[in-house]
Amino acid sequence: MTESNDPTAEETAATTGFVHPLTPVIPAEEIPKVKAALLRYRVMAYIVGVLLVLLTLVAMPLKYLGHDDRWVTWFGIPHGWLYPILIITAIDLGRRVKWSVQNVVGIALAGTIPFLSFVAEHIARKDVNRKLADSNPDVLR
Numbered sequence: 001m002t003e004s005n006d007p008t009a010e011e012t013a014a015t016t017g018f019v020h021p022l023t024p025v026i027p028a029e030e031i032p033k034v035k036a037a038l039l040r041y042r043v044m045a046y047i048v049g050v051l052l053v054l055l056t057l058v059a060m061p062l063k064y065l066g067h068d069d070r071w072v073t074w075f076g077i078p079h080g081w082l083y084p085i086l087i088i089t090a091i092d093l094g095r096r097v098k099w100s101v102q103n104v105v106g107i108a109l110a111g112t113i114p115f116l117s118f119v120a121e122h123i124a125r126k127d128v129n130r131k132l133a134d135s136n137p138d139v140l141r
Helices: 009-016 028-066 070-097 101-112 116-135
Strands: none
Touching: 028 070, 028 101, 028 116, 070 101, 070 116, 101 116
């Protein structure tokens, strides 16, 4: 019998970064936990994003143009307290779907720029849903 020079799936994944198409990205028993982590992250991304938009587009102009700083307190303090929870949910989701550190940091920092948390949430949701679809045993051929 002659040996083949074709690389194995593990060697191909190690050299190219691609996983064999039949290898599940997320194990079947982890799929419900990933879906729950995605929901927690999405809720926090929307709450923190809305608070940040209200802070920058409503409260800050009212403070500096209208000399009424109570709205900065009403929107800024909840945003400040909920932002660390957004970071925790992003780390949890990233750990479960095996994101790189750069992706987790980028997703977490998106909560500091108005409207960017909505974009980051959309990108994260698409990526996680793609990984879930790739991991679904019913989809695997």
